[in-house]
Amino acid sequence: MVALPKNGVIMKIEIKNAKLSDGSSQDVLIENGLIVAALSGAADVSIDGSRYLVTPALIDPHAHLRVPGQEEKETLETGLMAAVAGGYGSVVSMPNTSPAVDEPELVQKLIRDAEALGLARLFPSAALTRGREGKLLSDAAALKAAGAVMLTDDGGTNEDAGVLRRGLEYAHALGLVVSVHAEDASLRGDGVINEGHTSEHLGLPGNPVAAEAARIARDLEICALTGSRLHVQHLSSARGLALVREAKTRGLPVTCEVAPHHLTLTDTLFASERFYCDPVLKVAPPLRSQSDCLALLEGLRDGTVDCIGTDHAPHTTAEKQRDMLEAPFGIANIEITFPLLYTRFVETGKLELSKLLELMTSGATNMLGWTAPTLEIGSVADIAIFDLNTTKTVDSKTFKTKARFDSPWQGEALRGWAVCTIVRGKIAFDSR
Amino acid sequence: MKHLLDFQGWSKGSLENVLETAKVMSDVLDRPVKKVPALQGFTICNVFFENSTRTRLSFELAARRMSADVLTFTSATSSTTKGESLQDTISTLEQMRVDCFIVRHGASGAAHSVNKFTKAKVVNAGDGRRAHPTQALLDAFTLQQRFGSLEGLEIAIVGDVRHSRVARSNAELLPKLGAKVRLCAPATLLPRELEADGVTLTTNLKEAVSGAHAVMALRLQLERMNTGYLPSLEEYRATYQVNSKTMKHARENALIMHPGPMNRDLEIEGDLADHNKSVILEQVRNGVPVRMAVLYHLLVGKS
Numbered sequence: 222m223v224a225l226p227k228n229g230v231i232m233k234i235e236i237k238n239a240k241l242s243d244g245s246s247q248d249v250l251i252e253n254g255l256i257v258a259a260l261s262g263a264a265d266v267s268i269d270g271s272r273y274l275v276t277p278a279l280i281d282p283h284a285h286l287r288v289p290g291q292e293e294k295e296t297l298e299t300g301l302m303a304a305v306a307g308g309y310g311s312v313v314s315m316p317n318t319s320p321a322v323d324e325p326e327l328v329q330k331l332i333r334d335a336e337a338l339g340l341a342r343l344f345p346s347a348a349l350t351r352g353r354e355g356k357l358l359s360d361a362a363a364l365k366a367a368g369a370v371m372l373t374d375d376g377g378t379n380e381d382a383g384v385l386r387r388g389l390e391y392a393h394a395l396g397l398v399v400s401v402h403a404e405d406a407s408l409r410g411d412g413v414i415n416e417g418h419t420s421e422h423l424g425l426p427g428n429p430v431a432a433e434a435a436r437i438a439r440d441l442e443i444c445a446l447t448g449s450r451l452h453v454q455h456l457s458s459a460r461g462l463a464l465v466r467e468a469k470t471r472g473l474p475v476t477c478e479v480a481p482h483h484l485t486l487t488d489t490l491f492a493s494e495r496f497y498c499d500p501v502l503k504v505a506p507p508l509r510s511q512s513d514c515l516a517l518l519e520g521l522r523d524g525t526v527d528c529i530g531t532d533h534a535p536h537t538t539a540e541k542q543r544d545m546l547e548a549p550f551g552i553a554n555i556e557i558t559f560p561l562l563y564t565r566f567v568e569t570g571k572l573e574l575s576k577l578l579e580l581m582t583s584g585a586t587n588m589l590g591w592t593a594p595t596l597e598i599g600s601v602a603d604i605a606i607f608d609l610n611t612t613k614t615v616d617s618k619t620f621k622t623k624a625r626f627d628s629p630w631q632g633e634a635l636r637g638w639a640v641c642t643i644v645r646g647k648i649a650f651d652s653r
Numbered sequence: 654m655k656h657l658l659d660f661q662g663w664s665k666g667s668l669e670n671v672l673e674t675a676k677v678m679s680d681v682l683d684r685p686v687k688k689v690p691a692l693q694g695f696t697i698c699n700v701f702f703e704n705s706t707r708t709r710l711s712f713e714l715a716a717r718r719m720s721a722d723v724l725t726f727t728s729a730t731s732s733t734t735k736g737e738s739l740q741d742t743i744s745t746l747e748q749m750r751v752d753c754f755i756v757r758h759g760a761s762g763a764a765h766s767v768n769k770f771t772k773a774k775v776v777n778a779g780d781g782r783r784a785h786p787t788q789a790l791l792d793a794f795t796l797q798q799r800f801g802s803l804e805g806l807e808i809a810i811v812g813d814v815r816h817s818r819v820a821r822s823n824a825e826l827l828p829k830l831g832a833k834v835r836l837c838a839p840a841t842l843l844p845r846e847l848e849a850d851g852v853t854l855t856t857n858l859k860e861a862v863s864g865a866h867a868v869m870a871l872r873l874q875l876e877r878m879n880t881g882y883l884p885s886l887e888e889y890r891a892t893y894q895v896n897s898k899t900m901k902h903a904r905e906n907a908l909i910m911h912p913g914p915m916n917r918d919l920e921i922e923g924d925l926a927d928h929n930k931s932v933i934l935e936q937v938r939n940g941v942p943v944r945m946a947v948l949y950h951l952l953v954g955k956s
């Protein structure tokens with residue numbers, strides 16, 4: 222750790238010979254929260270950037286921070302601490318809390334409480350419908366004015382197509398994206414894992430790809446009907462991806478995101494010795510097949526996928542130790558998403574580093590309609606510094622998140638760990 | 654073996670050994686003094702998170718017949734809903750020096766979890782829809798008693814295959830012992846993925862039963878109507894009930910089986926259950942020696 226000045230604020234930071242994702246090097250100088258051409262005096266902190274990758278801080282368009290009401294799973298402090306430990310400078314939180322974030326006061330309080338922590342920036346999304354019940358629209362204009370950046374009933378599945386249609390129209394006029402957890406609830410049924418060979422052999426209720434694909438197809442029709450911005454969350458299947466790809470060629474205003482677990486894990490693991498019927502892999506939508514993983518990777522490469530969303534979904538260890546039918550859906554992954562994808566895909570030559578970073582930074586800002594983050598003079602100083610050379614194994618016991626149940630990647634040797642994350646020109650995380 | 658969770662890792666030879674031991678145990682049970690000291694000093698704990706008096710009693714009796722001490726822990730709901738995890742429950746019970754846990758649970762994989770949590774032996778007495786290996790073993794034993802060997806036998810299993818751990822375990826075990834299994838159900842209750850070496854699927858009852866050496870009817874949960882798997886009980890009865898008309902397509906001396914408990918006159922014609930070809934009570938009786946054999950092999954067996 223660097224010695225922080227008494228007030229915890231570092232005014233002047235220099236990153237010498239910062240290695241950028243395109244291979245070039247430059248000095249990055251930070252003062253008063255901005256990237257500047259020259260510091261006004263000696264730097265308070267100097268970082269040798271030649272050993273690291275220096276990039277605009279990552280932006281997560283999809284994380285569950287569980288506040289308000291589920292603080293036993295995660296708090297703003299643990300969630301945002303985990304975020305900066307993963308190289309994230311900004312997080313879009315999901316509103317499926319208790320109560321749901323469907324009122325302006327809740328949005329304001331979230332932002333206020335997060336600001337006070339000085340960790341990652343928090344951009345709350347708000348519920349599209351009151352109580353996330355999928356029936357009555359929430360006060361979208363007021364929510365936007367309070368700071369909500371997106372509307373979604375995530376976790377809920379917007380069964381009423383008519384309500385989603387009106388919600389899309391209304392939000393679009395306000396310049397807000399609506400994002401959807403695209404699964405047909407009746408096709409999903411009581412499914413707890415992907416429907417297929419593994420589910421039928423284990424006798425676990427299956428959730429078919431068709432549940433996702435059918436719902437995406439429906440929502441794309443509504444997108445076409447209304448011309449409104451639609452964002453498909455945590456897309457898990459080759460079939461779902463193909464539908465989005467086709468819609469994009471038709472020019473529909475649709476974007477989509479993919480989560481790290483859908484890129485790297487498959488349902489067959491449930492039959493493996495290590496993960497036999499293990500709820501640590503239980504997630505919604507469910508883990509699919511190897512060919513789905515490969516299709517999603519192709520989607521990253523060809524631009525069909527706009528951004529990586531972690532879908533970081535913390536739960537208590539006790540909850541995840543329930544049986545397969547009772548345990549809640551979700552994986553805690555925000556701290557390891559970059560090293561995981563870097564090691565699995567960039568090091569193996571499957572994905573360009575610059576593409577991965579685009580998917581984890583400007584992909585999210587484009588989706589939200591914001592300008593992309595840069596390291597140019599005058600930009601806000603949200604910066605992540607990654608060590609691409611040091612190998613560390615995943616150990617959920619050392620996570621900053623409250624969710625320290627066994628990670629699906631427990632014990633996996635990864636490179637690309639964040640060593641320092643700067644938010645608003647201040648060091649929010651430093652493990653050097 | 655450390656456990657009997659399903660039949661993974663069990664060779665044909667070791668399974669045949671268990672069935673041979675079951676024969677010895679069965680003979681013991683025919684004697685006036687139906688008790689052997691084989692498991693004296695061992696402690697066996699039934700851990701049942703799902704109500705099943707029949708299976709529990711069968712295991713208890715099997716253990717007592719071999720002079721083991723028996724503990725029983727039952728909980729109508731899984732203890733996890735009360736805040737205690739399965740791991741906590743097992744760790745607590747293990748402190749009572751349990752040598753073998755017999756686990757029944759509503760969720761697939763629970764017995765595997767228990768096995769991870771304990772050094773003791775573990776027998777799966779039914780986990781979710783996944784497996785019920787001792788039921789399959791007692792079915793195999795019953796068939797072997799009648800036919801001498803399972804080699805070349807054709808067995809039709811008819812009913813709610815999708816939700817049945819008995820069907821899954823039999824589809825795993827019987828082909829290992831040389832039999833062919835035909836699973837038969839309405840399409841909504843017949844997962845295509847269960848097709849395998851020695852296991853064929855059909856929605857046609859006549860086709861399933863034709864030439865069969867034994868026909869096993871599975872219990873139909875009445876809730877399947879409300880959840881949209883079946884149009885009506887009447888239609889199910891008319892299309893899939895195992896009855897005397899069905900049995901005309903089977904071999905002449907074909908056996909009638911049911912893992913119990915039965916819905917008489919639903920999945921099986923009531924009179925048929927009492928027919929002289931019915932071995933349904935024999936299955937219940939064979940449960941004890943088969944479970945004795947399993948416990949014996951796990952606790953004092955050589956390998």
Ligand SMILES: [Zn+2]
Pocket residue numbers: 375376402454455505506
């Ligand atoms: Zn979701």
